[in-house]
Amino acid sequence: MATTAAAAAAAAATPLDEAKARNVLRQVEFYFSDSNLPRDGFLRRTVEESEDGLVSLALICSFSRMRSHLGLEGEVKPDTVPEETVLAVAEVLRRSSSLRISEDGKKVGRAKELLEPDEVIEQVDSRTIAASPLPYNVKLEDVESFFAQCGKVNSVRLPRHVSDKRHFCGTALVEFSEEDEAKGVYEKTLVFAGADLEIRPKKEFDAEREVKKEAYEKAQANKNSGEGYPKGLILAFKLKKIPANGGAEQNGGDKVDDAEGAEKDGSANTAEKSSIGHEDKAPEDKGVASKEQSDGVEETEGVAAGETAQSVDKDC
The missing domain is CATH 1.10.10.10 (Winged helix-like DNA-binding domain superfamily/Winged helix DNA-binding domain)
Known part of the structure; x- marks a missing residue:
């Protein structure tokens, strides 16, 4: 029924x-x-x-x-x-x-069961090349059409910047159907939009990207912890009372008890302060954690060969 x-x-x-x-x-x-x-x-x-x-x-x-x-x-x-x-x-x-x-x-x-994911990823990466520099407004279908002259293209991905997920980084990841087709591209001299392309294995691109990601996350952590001090560092300092006559007097042993005087001087009535760095996580490479992200893995825009893209979303 x-x-x-x-x-x-x-x-x-x-x-x-x-x-x-x-x-x-x-x-x-x-x-x-x-x-x-x-x-x-x-x-x-x-x-x-x-x-x-x-x-x-x-x-x-x-x-x-x-x-x-x-x-x-x-x-x-x-x-x-x-x-x-x-x-x-x-x-x-x-x-x-x-x-x-x-x-x-x-x-x-x-139709067929997926093999061990890590094994499949290794196979896919072996037939994927990284090509740069490409225009920041390049279309997926244009990249696919260009590399179709080198072999059958399975998919194209346009990774986003590590530091700005809104923009394409200028390097495209192109997966061919066969590893030999990908290797053949390394021997070619290719020009796209007037620029000589650098072709390298995806693994090299991934390694470089990981270094840049770590550097970006470290910079973000230092920024959020205050003035670039290492996370967890406790800072101590002494306040100085500046009398009306212009002289400077350490506010350490002679602690200011006059709240009104401290207020006039614009300083707190405190001998010591501490600061502990707080780290906010930098944007992560998503592996696709939600259905909205399933339209292209991680911070990339990816589609099957021949698929039309409306715009470039998703590291040099």
Whole structure:
């Protein structure tokens, strides 16, 4: 009965036009791909907590990129995504060989079980190159089209600055389908937007980024602890009373008892003060901790090859 009702609802749902269907299919395939899922903390946990490895398709439709593709405006939560939209998306996703859709069309997952995440990440990184410098307003699809001349591109990511998550850092991470294709790029002389590109392994980029991240977090900690003093350092100082005649007198042994005089001098009636540094956490690299972050891992903007990006969000 439930299957019959779902089939009837699917039949009544308005099919997505071909352009929307193409973008939706690529986007959802990317969400569950080896390129994204191992690093996507929120989505991976959701899959692992599911008994059948499937997750709510309404949840997927509520992700920001999917909302854009589907034309869903305003604040959209999983329980507010129209059922006819979910079922229309399910019909499109049934075309995919890498995805699995539940009979009722309300859940989606990988067709093949994900291998050990760390192992998958190692494989993906081995076929990913870091290319720079790129314009700060570069489009994902332009980067993908450019590197498609070197081989089949699985995905493109535009990492954000360590110190400013609003802006692209100028280095793109391009994943190819084969490691040999990635290695071949190192031997090429490439020019993008008039600039000679430096091509290096993603691992080098990651190591450099980690150093910069640590430096930024240390600078932030010092800033928040006051005047760059190390966290936990106790500062002690003595106040001086400045008499009207202009002479200076240490306010240490001769403690000021005249509150009125202290007030006039603009100083507190205290012989010693202490300060303990307080550290506020610097912005972290997110691994995708919420559904809003599942549209591209960490502080990057990432999509499958061929996917159109509206803008650059997400380190040199």
